[in-house]
Amino acid sequence: MARALLPPLLAPGLSLMSEFLGLAYFAEVPAVLFDIQRAGPSTGMPTRTQQSDIFAAAYASHGDTKHVLLIPSDPKECFEMSAESFNLADRLQTPIILMSDLDLGMNDNLCEPLEWDDERAYDRGKVFSKEDLDDMSERYGRYLDIDGDGICYRTLPGIHPDKGAFFTRGTSRDEYAIYTESGEAYVRNMERLSKKFETAKDLVPAPQLHEAKKATRDGMIFYGSSNNACLEALDILAADGLHLNAMRIRGFPFSKEVTDFIERHDRVFVIDQNRDAQMRKLLIIECELNPRKMLSYTHFDGMPMTALGAAKHIASVLGGSNVTPLRKKKAGEKA
Amino acid sequence: MSYIRPEFRHPASKTNTSGFTRKDYEGALSTLCAGCGHDSVSNAIIDSCFELGVWPHRVAKISGIGCSSKTPTYFLGKSHGFNSVHGRMPSVATGANMANGEMAYIGVSGDSDTASIGLGQFAHVARRNLNMVYIVENNGCYGLTKGQDSATTDVGSSSKKGDPNPYEAVDLCSMALQLGATFVARSFSGDKEQLVPLIKAAITHNGFAFIDVISPCVTFNNTPASSKGFEFVREHREATGKMDFVPVRSEITTNYEPGFVKEITLHYGSVIHLYKDDKLDCTDRNSALRAIQEHDEKGRILTGLLYVDPDSRDFHKVQQTVKQPLRDLNEEDLCPGARSLNAINASLR
Ligand SMILES: Cc1ncc(C[n+]2csc(CCOP(=O)(O)OP(=O)(O)O)c2C)c(N)n1
Ligand code: SF4
Ligand SMILES: [Mg+2]
Numbered sequence: 001m002a003r004a005l006l007p008p009l010l011a012p013g014l015s016l017m018s019e020f021l022g023l024a025y026f027a028e029v030p031a032v033l034f035d036i037q038r039a040g041p042s043t044g045m046p047t048r049t050q051q052s053d054i055f056a057a058a059y060a061s062h063g064d065t066k067h068v069l070l071i072p073s074d075p076k077e078c079f080e081m082s083a084e085s086f087n088l089a090d091r092l093q094t095p096i097i098l099m100s101d102l103d104l105g106m107n108d109n110l111c112e113p114l115e116w117d118d119e120r121a122y123d124r125g126k127v128f129s130k131e132d133l134d135d136m137s138e139r140y141g142r143y144l145d146i147d148g149d150g151i152c153y154r155t156l157p158g159i160h161p162d163k164g165a166f167f168t169r170g171t172s173r174d175e176y177a178i179y180t181e182s183g184e185a186y187v188r189n190m191e192r193l194s195k196k197f198e199t200a201k202d203l204v205p206a207p208q209l210h211e212a213k214k215a216t217r218d219g220m221i222f223y224g225s226s227n228n229a230c231l232e233a234l235d236i237l238a239a240d241g242l243h244l245n246a247m248r249i250r251g252f253p254f255s256k257e258v259t260d261f262i263e264r265h266d267r268v269f270v271i272d273q274n275r276d277a278q279m280r281k282l283l284i285i286e287c288e289l290n291p292r293k294m295l296s297y298t299h300f301d302g303m304p305m306t307a308l309g310a311a312k313h314i315a316s317v318l319g320g321s322n323v324t325p326l327r328k329k330k331a332g333e334k335a
Numbered sequence: 336m337s338y339i340r341p342e343f344r345h346p347a348s349k350t351n352t353s354g355f356t357r358k359d360y361e362g363a364l365s366t367l368c369a370g371c372g373h374d375s376v377s378n379a380i381i382d383s384c385f386e387l388g389v390w391p392h393r394v395a396k397i398s399g400i401g402c403s404s405k406t407p408t409y410f411l412g413k414s415h416g417f418n419s420v421h422g423r424m425p426s427v428a429t430g431a432n433m434a435n436g437e438m439a440y441i442g443v444s445g446d447s448d449t450a451s452i453g454l455g456q457f458a459h460v461a462r463r464n465l466n467m468v469y470i471v472e473n474n475g476c477y478g479l480t481k482g483q484d485s486a487t488t489d490v491g492s493s494s495k496k497g498d499p500n501p502y503e504a505v506d507l508c509s510m511a512l513q514l515g516a517t518f519v520a521r522s523f524s525g526d527k528e529q530l531v532p533l534i535k536a537a538i539t540h541n542g543f544a545f546i547d548v549i550s551p552c553v554t555f556n557n558t559p560a561s562s563k564g565f566e567f568v569r570e571h572r573e574a575t576g577k578m579d580f581v582p583v584r585s586e587i588t589t590n591y592e593p594g595f596v597k598e599i600t601l602h603y604g605s606v607i608h609l610y611k612d613d614k615l616d617c618t619d620r621n622s623a624l625r626a627i628q629e630h631d632e633k634g635r636i637l638t639g640l641l642y643v644d645p646d647s648r649d650f651h652k653v654q655q656t657v658k659q660p661l662r663d664l665n666e667e668d669l670c671p672g673a674r675s676l677n678a679i680n681a682s683l684r
Contacts, residue, residue: 019420027417113680116673122666156662157415157431158438161392167408167416178363179408 022061030089036105048302049102052274069252073227076111090125133163141175142166150196204251212243219265232307352388362412372524372550383534399424401445403472422453425460435660440467450486450505461514466649474552475563482555492562511545517647518544532580541602542647575639579608
């Protein structure tokens with residue numbers, strides 16, 4: 001009941017654990033999961049890579065649920081975001097899912113050496129200590145939003161003889177963790193959880209922006225292990241006179257920076273390693289965007305994506321390109 | 336069961352060794368059906384904790400989903416609790432226990448919660464010998480969802496719906512024994528005399544203490560044709576030797592009744608006294624399995640303490656975990672720091 005950790009899981013484990021994710025969301029239990037995404041659905045191509053759990057993770061479990069995602073792009077970021085995910089889980093009191101993939105999780109990747117700052121302290125979030133409870137004259141409420149940010153104060157079992165104990169559950173309850181079927185209490189709680197998700201927007205890692213050398217109204221969005229291929233694709237396109245500003249998304253819920261970037265552009269290509277363009281759709285839903293300006297490049301044959309594949313597709317849409325493929329097109333790769 | 340609890344307490348209301356009254360161990364008013372066996376189990380838990388003098392804030396209550404799993408609201412109102420998801424109380428209990436081994440963990444589950452959806456989790460928590468009390472309030476049906484047959488419904492037994500169950504029943508005590516549980520007992524919600532000392536011994540036991548409590552569902556499965564109804568259980572029940580639990584702090588003589596034939600000393604020095612000499616040897620797993628089987632063949636239900644391993648090594652011991660609760664560990668205890676990371680980096684170059 002202190003810091004919770006679920007072990008690294010391959011994609012099917014995310015499906016298996018969905019009910020628990022809903023429980024942790026609703027009961028507000030800090031937890032960290034590592035999803036090493038692989039080619040689904042079901043057992044799919046279990047030894048091949050994909051980014052196809054975006055929906056399954058963002059909205060895992062039945063009912064109105066939403067989860068915080070961190071999306072690293074190389075082993076160094078996996079390391080840093082892992083450490084950060086524990087702080088965020090305690091700060092936000094909700095599951096944090098680190099969206100790695102099989103390319104990152106099992107293949108050799110080059111990265112900068114891992115570093116650790118010895119000054120770094122743990123953030124345990126909002127926890128009332130024994131002393132806090134002693135000083136309290138009012139009744140303690142586990143689900144009482146004192147600060148107005150949607151995040152309430154926890155207590156840890158065994159610290160105080162007669163204050164701060166609560167009985168939590170996945171069923172609806174009031175601010176004092178007392179079971180209730182009152183519609184108003186339920187709505188209040190669900191709206192507070194939404195507020196907490198708003199708070200999360202500024203706490204997840206900010207996107208990384210890459211400005212084109214020339215001013216442009218075209219943009220590109222990518223994430224995770226697509227990073228290197230996409231940066232190379234931008235170079236190929238630029239060499240060809242096609243300039244795009246780019247943004248690598250590193251977290252969900254999407255912050256204002258993400259929506260600002262999209263608003264600054266007329267056309268935005270979203271690069272997904274899955275068939276259904278899941279990140280593109282998540283952006284459209286969550287940021288309430290006009291789908292027409294959100295273009296897509298998907299690559300989902302289970303192999304890591306290539307710069308040429310992306311560059312060729314984008315060039316063909318933007319009009320005119322002299323990018324020549326070095327290899328034959330693979331199944332599942334769009335022309 | 337909804338009833339108004341008298342608020343008045345006699346000024347000299349009895350306090351236990353830790354200075355608490357029985358009221359300190361009570362919970363919210365029950366909303367179960369009047370007469371439900373589960374309420375008697377809650378009361379037995381309250382009595383056990385009161386008599387043992389456990390500190391309420393040092394107990395955690397954990398449950399799955401079902402009428403049985405709702406009951407932790409109705410006892411130990413000053414304890415932390417977690418009503419988790421159907422069949423998965425064991426993994427929540429495991430996490431909580433690993434994070435803080437200083438608390439007593441009382442898990443409450445149902446027969447569907449444990450023997451159907453939760454069978455896998457039950458198997459592993461027993462194998463791991465997690466230090467907890469695991470009570471199944473066994474009514475042979477899915478009470479909360481209106482009385483469907485469960486995996487512990489006996490062949491031929493029929494509930495209010497009337498159709499005899501065609502499937503073999505899972506016997507949770509036999510299973511617990513085979514899986515390595517280090518304390519196994521069966522009891523009946525209608526027999527407080529037997530149940531309370533069992534729960535006290537189970538709380539004191541250092542390892543996985545399993546109690547299958549037959550706890551009739553008066554609303555859906557208390558028919559004359561049901562083998563989990565009050566009438567059938569009363570008529571077909573046999574008890575292992577009478578048992579007394581003598582906690583470590585009391586002088587043996589206070590609870591002492593002459594004539595006990597066997598004494599089992601538990602981890603912290605508490606003692607179990609067994610009175611009747613029967614064929615069952617409570618420290619021998621096979622003897623317990625045989626006794627359950629022999630009674631079953633004769634159509635009898637064997638209740639009481641079935642097995643205890645006084646030398647049990649719990650999951651923390653096997654895993655060699657740190658002594659303190661994880662909440663008390665800080666950066667210095669947990670973080671190997673930059674030097675270690677640099678050494679790892681260097682070793683990979
Ligand atoms: C995953 C899941 N499946 C089904 C249910 C519906 N459900 C709620 S309680 C229950 C059965 C409970 O029976 P038991 O554990 O024997 O408890 P009792 O009510 O008899 O005490 C079921 C199937 C659920 N809550 N979750
Ligand atoms: S339905 Fe059965 S198990 Fe549930 S509260 Fe009523 S009597 Fe008890
Ligand atoms: Mg039941």
